[in-house]
Amino acid sequence: MTVLSRRQLLRYGASAVAFASATTTLSSFVFASDDEVTSGDPEPGVGGGDVEVDLTIQDVDYELIDGSTVFMYAFCINGAPPRIPGPVLRVREGRDLTVRLTNLSAHAHGFQVPGMSGSAIDTIAPGASATIEFTVGKPGTYFYLDPMFSPVNRVLGLHGALVVEPDDDSASSGAKMPYNPADATAAIQALFASFGASSRFPGNRWNESREKIWIFNQIDARWCQRAANGEIDAVAASEFANDFRPRYFTLNGLCGIDACHDKDTCPTGRIGEPLLLRCLNAGLACHSPHIHGNHVFMLSESKGASGVISYNSNVIERDVWRMESGTIQDCLLPFTAPPDVPPGAWPPKQEKFPLRYPMHCHNEISQTAAGGSYPMGLVTDWHIDGL
Ligand SMILES: [Cu+2]
Structure with missing residues (x-):
């Protein structure tokens, strides 16, 4: 070897x-x-x-x-x-x-x-x-x-x-879901059934190609150096937790503008093309991702070391959601017309597609890199490409 x-x-x-x-x-x-x-x-x-x-x-x-x-x-x-x-x-x-x-x-x-x-x-x-x-x-x-x-x-x-x-991805309505109907709650099934079949969500059903994975992490260069030196081959997690001072905040391993321009990170699509966001916080810091343009629907969650998934029976709509260390949350970005645009102003006449909206963490320090370079932290874009 x-x-x-x-x-x-x-x-x-x-x-x-x-x-x-x-x-x-x-x-x-x-x-x-x-x-x-x-x-x-x-x-x-x-x-x-x-x-x-x-x-x-x-x-x-x-x-x-x-x-x-x-x-x-x-x-x-x-x-x-x-x-x-x-x-x-x-x-x-x-x-x-x-x-x-x-x-x-x-x-x-x-x-x-x-x-x-x-x-x-x-x-x-x-x-x-x-x-x-x-x-x-x-x-x-x-x-x-x-x-x-x-x-x-x-x-x-x-x-x-x-x-x-x-194995079975169809709700009783026939709508595809990322879950088995035996696990998905009535609220999750109702949400997926409404895509492409209601005035609230005109357009298409969700399909499995409509997905992005967002993995958050943080980097403290001092601890990286300690690992390189072989100083942490027997380290107490409490020492790490007490001393961790992240200076870089990554999304899929990328910071700031790199994440904004990464096609595997940045959700794109047209109105009526709902997209599943699988969000995972690998780091130690607590994050509060916040999204402009649309709200997301919280579908499922697993917290901490157990990894056991709970499927939400109350699927609420959020523009900011809390992700503690080790948490995983699936949420749904509906790709609707932005709700804060007045009906008479949609579709936009002066702005051109694609409309670009940010997702950024509301834990403000995470918006920086190397102790202050802003906005080079946990941020990306998502785009509405057209009607
Ligand atoms: Cu904002």
Whole structure:
């Protein structure tokens, strides 16, 4: 087993070169199929079979929006470039997911999907490999992560999204949903039934291609350096929690303008094309994402280490929602005409499509980078492309 002697460099900076290297973004989805998974599968959607995936854990130098680099850990698939967050894994409910992990880091790591029994590997020594196979549970959004010194190694980069697709995705109305009707509440089913079938939501039904994944994280360069020095191979989570002073706030690994221009982060579409937002807070800070232009409907939530998803029986509409450390929330961006535009002023006559609206965190410090560079933190855009 070879151990990388030199760390790989992830470039996420604001240079044109960084924008060209889009392979490091969330575009490299991993889809469920009957075959072994490969990176860069262009087909959205899931097949019906069990899924096998090869992941490596690597030490990387991660370039931030101000050009500085920090030491982090990254999940990597099938020899593809490492990425933070790790590649999106997709499996259909009830199928088996096999994860073969090789630890190329100089430090011991583990693996777990909170909420999935039998998914944990406690320790993989540097240079060692381990395999875990488990049956995935209820449809929704999960983290896969390194639970070691939780949340230390997760915050230092070892996290990604596992999406469980429903086996039966149709409400009694025939509307597609991201959940099984056996799990979805009456309110969730009513919301999806109303898309494309009511004056409130003219246009189309939701479909599974209408989705973005937003993973929030924070970076404290001092703790990255401690990890690089091997000083945190036995650290108390309380020490980390008491001392953590984030200077960078990332969305899908990107800061500020990089996130605004990332096609896998920025929701786009026309009026009547509802979109599912799967929001995950991998970091330690509490975030309050806030969105302009439309409100979102809160569908489901899992909090903390249990990973158990609760499906909301009261689907309320929000323009800001609270995401504590480790929280996952699915919400629905309806792509309606903005409710604060008077009916007589819609469609806009002076403004041209696409209409661009921000999503930014209301925890104000998260809007900065490197101690003050604004607005280079947790912010992105979403676009209404037309009627
Ligand atoms: Cu605002």
